[in-house]
Amino acid sequence: xxxxxxxxxxxxxxxxxxxxxxxxxxxxxxxxxxxxxxxxxxxxxxxxxxxxxxxxxxxxxxxxxxxxxxxxxxxxxxxxxxxxxxxxxxxxxxxxxxxxxxxxxxxxxxxxxxxxxxxxxxxxxxxxxxxxxxxxxxxxxxxxxxxxxxxxxxxxxxxxxxxxxxxxxxxxxxxxxxxxxxxxxxxxxxxxxxxxxxxxxxxxxxxxxxxxxxxxxxxxxxxxxxxxxxxxxxxxxxxxxxxxxxxxxxxxxxxxxxxxxxxxxxxxxxxxxxxxxxxxxxxxxxxxxxxxxxxxxxxxxxxxxxxxxxxxxxxxxxxxxxxxxxxxxxxxxxxxxxxxxxxxxxxxxxxxxxxxxxxxxxxxxxxxxxxxxxxxxxxxxxxxxxxxxxxxxxxxxxxxxxxxxxxxxxxxxxxxxxxxxxxxxxxxxxxxxxxxxxxxxxxxxxxxxxxxxxxxxxxxxxxxxxxxxxxxxxxxxxxxxxxxxxxxxxxxxxxxx
Amino acid sequence: xxxxxxxxxxxxxxxxxxxxxxxxxxxxxxxxxxxxxxxxxxxxxxxxxxxxxxxxxxxxxxxxxxxxxxxxxxxxxxxxxxxxxxxxxxxxxxxxxxxxxxxxxxxxxxxxxxxxxxxxxxxxxxxxxxxxxxxxxxxxxxxxxxxxxxxxxxxxxxxxxxxxxxxxxxxxxxxxxxxxxxxxxxxxxxxxxxxxxxxxxxxxxxxxxxxxxxxxxxxxxxxxxxxxxxxxxxxxxxxxxxxxxxxxxxxxxxxxxxxxxxxxxxxxxxxxxxxxxxxxxxxxxxxxxxxxxxxxxxxxxxxxxxxxxxxxxxxxxxxxxxxxxxxxxxxxxxxxxxxxxxxxxxxxxxxxxxx
Numbered sequence: 001x002x003x004x005x006x007x008x009x010x011x012x013x014x015x016x017x018x019x020x021x022x023x024x025x026x027x028x029x030x031x032x033x034x035x036x037x038x039x040x041x042x043x044x045x046x047x048x049x050x051x052x053x054x055x056x057x058x059x060x061x062x063x064x065x066x067x068x069x070x071x072x073x074x075x076x077x078x079x080x081x082x083x084x085x086x087x088x089x090x091x092x093x094x095x096x097x098x099x100x101x102x103x104x105x106x107x108x109x110x111x112x113x114x115x116x117x118x119x120x121x122x123x124x125x126x127x128x129x130x131x132x133x134x135x136x137x138x139x140x141x142x143x144x145x146x147x148x149x150x151x152x153x154x155x156x157x158x159x160x161x162x163x164x165x166x167x168x169x170x171x172x173x174x175x176x177x178x179x180x181x182x183x184x185x186x187x188x189x190x191x192x193x194x195x196x197x198x199x200x201x202x203x204x205x206x207x208x209x210x211x212x213x214x215x216x217x218x219x220x221x222x223x224x225x226x227x228x229x230x231x232x233x234x235x236x237x238x239x240x241x242x243x244x245x246x247x248x249x250x251x252x253x254x255x256x257x258x259x260x261x262x263x264x265x266x267x268x269x270x271x272x273x274x275x276x277x278x279x280x281x282x283x284x285x286x287x288x289x290x291x292x293x294x295x296x297x298x299x300x301x302x303x304x305x306x307x308x309x310x311x312x313x314x315x316x317x318x319x320x321x322x323x324x325x326x327x328x329x330x331x332x333x334x335x336x337x338x339x340x341x342x343x344x345x346x347x348x349x350x351x352x353x354x355x356x357x358x359x360x361x362x363x364x365x366x367x368x369x370x371x372x373x374x375x376x377x378x379x380x381x382x383x384x385x386x387x388x389x390x391x392x393x394x395x396x397x398x399x400x401x402x403x404x405x406x407x408x409x410x411x412x413x414x415x416x417x418x419x420x421x422x423x424x425x426x427x428x429x430x431x432x433x434x435x436x437x438x439x440x441x442x443x444x445x446x447x448x449x450x451x452x453x454x455x456x457x458x459x460x461x462x463x464x465x466x467x468x469x470x471x472x473x474x475x476x477x478x479x480x481x482x483x484x485x486x487x488x489x490x491x492x493x494x495x496x497x
Numbered sequence: 498x499x500x501x502x503x504x505x506x507x508x509x510x511x512x513x514x515x516x517x518x519x520x521x522x523x524x525x526x527x528x529x530x531x532x533x534x535x536x537x538x539x540x541x542x543x544x545x546x547x548x549x550x551x552x553x554x555x556x557x558x559x560x561x562x563x564x565x566x567x568x569x570x571x572x573x574x575x576x577x578x579x580x581x582x583x584x585x586x587x588x589x590x591x592x593x594x595x596x597x598x599x600x601x602x603x604x605x606x607x608x609x610x611x612x613x614x615x616x617x618x619x620x621x622x623x624x625x626x627x628x629x630x631x632x633x634x635x636x637x638x639x640x641x642x643x644x645x646x647x648x649x650x651x652x653x654x655x656x657x658x659x660x661x662x663x664x665x666x667x668x669x670x671x672x673x674x675x676x677x678x679x680x681x682x683x684x685x686x687x688x689x690x691x692x693x694x695x696x697x698x699x700x701x702x703x704x705x706x707x708x709x710x711x712x713x714x715x716x717x718x719x720x721x722x723x724x725x726x727x728x729x730x731x732x733x734x735x736x737x738x739x740x741x742x743x744x745x746x747x748x749x750x751x752x753x754x755x756x757x758x759x760x761x762x763x764x765x766x767x768x769x770x771x772x773x774x775x776x777x778x779x780x781x782x783x784x785x786x787x788x789x790x791x792x793x794x795x796x797x798x799x800x801x802x803x804x805x806x807x808x809x810x811x812x813x814x815x816x817x818x819x820x821x822x823x824x825x826x827x828x829x830x831x832x833x834x835x836x837x838x839x840x841x842x843x844x845x846x847x848x849x850x851x852x
Contacts, residue, residue, distance in 0.1 A: 002512075009508045021511055028518045032525050039529045043536065111550055111582045115604035122603045155600045162587035181532050192525045196518050203514030210507040 011240030014211060021207045025200035029193060036189045040182060047178050050171045056099065057164040061157060063093040068153045071127050075134050075146060086131065090124060105167070112163040119159060123152045211243060218247055230258055281468050284461055303329055324361050327354045335385070342469070345412055345421065346378035348387040352410060355388050359395060367395060371410040377419045378412065382493050383465045390423045390489045393459060398427025398487055418492050426486040435478045439463070470494060549579035549608065551813055552601035555636075556594035556613040558585045561782040562755045562802060563612065566636065569806025570610060577814050579607070595619050602626045608813035611645075612636035614685040619643070632816035634809045638686060647812040649805055649826045653690045657697025659798045659830055660751050663777045664698060664717075667749055667795060670706060674715025679747035681736065681757045684723045694753070695719045720747060724757060736760040740768050747774065755780035758797065762788045781833050781841070789838035797838075801829040 070085035097120050102113045126149050133142035221232045234251040236244060306329040313321035331354045356369040391408060399406030411422040441460050466475035470493055480487040551574060555563045567583060574581040584597045594613025601609045602622050609626060615638055623633050623643035632646050639648040668676055682691045699716060706714055724735045752758040758778030765771050771793050778785050778797035788794040808826045815822040
């Protein structure tokens with residue numbers, strides 16, 4: 001039950017809560033006031049009733065006097081008016097006596113009442129006899145009975161006086177008690193109303209405080225947030241009032257803002273990283289382009305020259321020369337065309353084929369080149385000019401100066417979701433220290449770049465472009481079992497970038 | 498860290514506050530109820546239930562004697578579920594016993610206890626009462642000529658003998674002929690009654706002297722003074738007159754009621770006659786006991802007021818229930834001398850101390 005009320009209270013609106021905390025004491029104060037009003041009214045009604053008996057007895061006394069006087073007047077005048085007065089007075093007096101009911105006023109009072117009633121019966125009997133005697137002109141009798149009535153009248157008045165006095169004293173006592181009770185009730189009521197008022201003030205104070213305090217806290221939290229401090233923790237309840245709703249909304253808003261800020265931060269970070277990558281890429285491209293431009297003067301002239309040479313060789317029927325010149329022309333063309341774009345693995349392999357052919361023509365077939373290609377992955381896109389620089393490196397630093405037969409093996413295969421491109425030579429090998437420096441980019445200047453036979457693109461450049469292209473750090477592995485035991489470069493690119 | 502637990506707290510405050518306020522309101526209701534209930538009890542006395550209604554009529558209901566008799570009678574009346582009413586209370590002016598008797602008769606009481614003068618009118622009223630079926634018991638002064646059902650009190654001859662026993666101690670047979678004994682009686686006491694007292698005293702003295710036949714002694718002079726008791730102060734004035742007007746004061750003064758005893762006592766003190774006039778009183782209230790103890794009064798005849806009161810109610814009750822009762826119920830008397838008075842005073846002081 002209490003739980004249900006509590007839930008309802010928690011879900012009630014602030015206005016309803018305030019209304020309830022105001023209505024309950026008001027209703028209670030009203031109830032106390034109404035009860036007090038009714039009780040005091042009842043008491044006052046009783047105060048009014050207290051002296052009713054005295055009024056009745058006074059009336060009786062007056063009726064008795066009127067009765068006695070009217071009888072006397074009749075005896076004196078025998079007038080019809082006096083007789084009528086007598087009968088009327090007799091009836092009034094009888095009615096008055098009959099209305100006396102003091103059975104609940106104590107033994108003494110009741111006994112006095114009984115005396116008065118009995119005396120009255122005797123008295124009325126006697127006055128009746130007196131009137132009858134008068135009408136019968138029995139002078140002796142009515143004189144005698146009149147004397148008796150005078151005595152009885154006097155006794156009755158005395159008894160009425162005694163009863164009236166006794167009742168008055170009792171009533172005065174009751175009146176004093178009633179008055180003091182009324183005062184006590186008034187005092188108690190004032191005290192209780194005062195007490196309820198104080199409790200009410202406390203309740204309203206505590207209830208409003210408990211409602212406004214979180215609002216103040218919330219406003220402070222809002223100020224903190226407005227000042228830029230989002231590190232504010234807000235605990236909410238599942239209440240249904242406006243403040244709970246506001247606090248929950250505030251908490252939710254705070255969370256959203258924090259998320260939003262996080263996202264913006266990430267986005268900015270990503271963007272700056274992207275810009276950084278772009279800048280690096282651009283730098284590298286520019287470097288490549290620079291090298292390429294340096295070489296462009298010769299290739300354009302060379303293309304034309306080579307085309308002329310090719311045609312000449314064809315006309316002369318020198319097929320080998322024709323093939324050689326064609327391959328050379330294709331090699332340089334690829335260099336110029338592809339430097340800015342990515343390429344398929346197949347294109348990269350074709351370039352390597354041409355390069356090795358050219359070298360074998362130059363060095364009379366010293367290089368034994370073999371390849372093992374998984375044809376399913378040859379369409380995977382990779383940055384252009386990544387295989388040729390490695391093959392060039394393998395030739396220049398691996399097998400050029402060896403005494404044994406030089407081999408270069410190209411292998412392209414799939415491993416899980418990656419495509420691996422392996423260039424292996426059986427040359428002089430590479431120390432681990434050197435491998436580490438190449439992979440960390442420190443050995444850029446030492447390898448390939450400045451070599452006269454190079455096309456100008458170093459391993460560092462290849463690694464960086466691969467990293468930017470794939471978005472991964474580990475794009476190349478270099479294995480060498482030691483001196484004169486060859487080197488293997490493995491490029492790892494994902495199937496789908 | 499911001500915490501929002503206000504709902505729970507406000508609910509708690511609300512519940513506790515409401516409970517306190519309801520408790521306060523309930524407390525007010527209970528207090529009001531109690532006060533109202535008390536008021537009803539105050540206003541409404543017990544419902545009257547009594548079987549018989551008796552009137553107590555005396556010529557001086559304020560005197561100690563009649564107060565004691567009334568209290569005893571009232572106690573007895575309650576045992577019979579009867580109500581005894583002192584008719585003189587609250588009647589604007591002092592009513593004589595005769596007037597009160599008239600009221601009692603006209604009020605159709607079930608019974609009347611009467612003590613007062615025994616005149617013709619009183620006799621008529623008593624007869625009227627008896628004719629109307631009202632029982633009448635007369636105390637102390639018998640109204641012998643009336644139809645009263647019962648007389649409760651002393652036999653005057655016996656009272657005379659009680660006085661005589663005290664006189665014995667005070668007179669010397671050799672010179673008692675020179676002594677005067679004044680008997681103070683009510684003005685309206687029947688002559689026969691006063692004569693009985695005098696006779697009883699003289700008989701007793703003669704009886705005592707009868708043992709010694711060798712010498713003849715004169716009897717003391719017996720004087721009967723009738724005290725005018727027409728109104729409230731006349732008794733005191735009459736007794737003072739004795740001291741002022743009489744050339745020779747009596748040696749012994751006999752008082753037949755408490756009022757005369759007190760007045761005589763005060764007079765001997767005022768006229769410096771203590772020891773010269775021996776007073777033999779009647780009744781034993783505090784003043785009289787004190788006077789006996791100090792020997793201002795020689796001794797007093799104490800009446801058993803309790804027995805008087807109870808007997809009178811018993812007589813009325815018997816008459817109401819059976820239609821007849823004893824026509825005479827005696828009341829025990831006792832002589833209180835100095836020693837006895839001292840004991841009674843001490844006993845009373847002890848009772849007062851215990852209370």
